[in-house]
Amino acid sequence: MTHETAVVGVGLHEFGKFPNGTAAAMSRRVAAEALTDAGLAWGEVDAVVVGSSRFSGGLARGLGATDVLDGLGRSGIPAFNVAAACATGGSVFGLAHLLVESGRYETVLAVAGEKMPKGFIARSEGAPEDASDVDYLRWACVSMPNPAYWAIACTRRMADLGTTDEDLALVSVKAHRLGASNPYARYRDEMSLADIQESPMVSSPLRLYELCAVSDGAAAAVLTTTERATRLEVAPVHVAASEIATTAFGDPVLTMPEISTRAEEGADPVSETTIAVRRALAAAEMEPSDIDLIELTDNSVWQELAFPELWGFCEPGESDQLVREDETMPDGRLPINPSGGFLSFGEATVAMGLFQVCELTWQLRGTAGERQVPGARTGLAQTLGLGGYGTAVVLKR
């Protein structure tokens, strides 16, 4: 028997650079905040799922579940570590959801936090020179950093659909307008079109302020059965779907960190996320038009333009116009990243899927303040991780 599942508490650490903070301490703080938000005590949590980093070269590092539990009492509680690169947070949520939905545990805490090294993401220090590891090959043979992948897809989009440099910059202008009003965001200043367009070119056509930074951050959510939720004071936000997918054969878009792809007619572009979103909408028995807001992975402005089109939320090439007409703002036709997104937060990679769940939860509770999507009843969150991991979550009021 499966159980209807709800999010009953969330906690989010402000994003930034915190030289004196640790990922464990930040994670413990958001875990405690999520429990307080739910009106639950630690003793009422039946299992914990925690996000660990999965960096290149087979080196797993970062947070472990017991790092979060330490200091909160050693009760012998079951704990699961999940790693899926930048899709870790979404995968943590996916497993937590599965544990509750299956009836195995009633109340599960999902938490992930990370402190990112300074600068552009590099291959992990100490990772072996392994010729069978495509991540090694893309660095060693092609000197191909992460933004190059998004840039290559973006160059092609501009040629195919007529997206302009200004269209790209406007996505970032919009992100910073929203981030300015979000107390958790790292970048709280609005930026003009000129600010964006005068920022240094990184991987053409993408400029520095059209790419997300790396940040320290943490996020947590408490999931329980809707039956249990009715005995709590907080208004539950229901999990309509939580799906995970991996890259499928024939994807025409080069998946990071691959160095080649075979483009098959009719195959899904960015298949790991496109498939996850399709599965989530099907599981939720919803159409794109049923979704009131989207939190997606704007690692660069390209994703924010391309993804809604790939998922059927608008026509190919239509995103540019939607952004230009403010239709992706909270009061627009297709609100995207009302939080301010990765462009305003910077990415604490493992935490992002849960950061999105925090924002969706506040939006669906109607407590998102200045960035509130009016009357929001449903929301979609999506992550994408290096190595071909995709997740999608649909929450509803």
Place this chain on the structure above:
Amino acid sequence: MTTAATAVVQELFRDTGDGPRLLGSRCPACAAHYFPRAATCRRPACSGTEAEPVDLSPRGTIHSYTVQHYPAPAPFDVGDPFEPYAIVLVELPEGLRVAGILAGDPAGAAIGAPVELSVGPVRRDPEGTDQLTWKFELTEGVR
């Protein structure tokens, strides 16, 4: 001291009398090509369990590209001093898109431009030896 140049990673390309070739593989059952070589076919419904080694076509067209204006994080940076370089995704006749550095002026990168495989230095190791990788070079037209 400079010693003879060597491939940064072995067994990805080879020299033939007729220029360099990328070392790929081909599924005998469905003809899907792979680079680098794949042990088995990745097409979900394919029965192919063995991969036959093949030289990939040395010519293709640029599907898309980017120009890198920042060096990749060390030790995988290119050039000293750094100069912007183009990374191209090249469509090969086998239906495979392969990424590589564009040899020469990055301003020449353009979607649809014909290119040819070449081999050139990507960086030097600490002993001063040139490390070689596959690259693509613009050609005047399809030969």
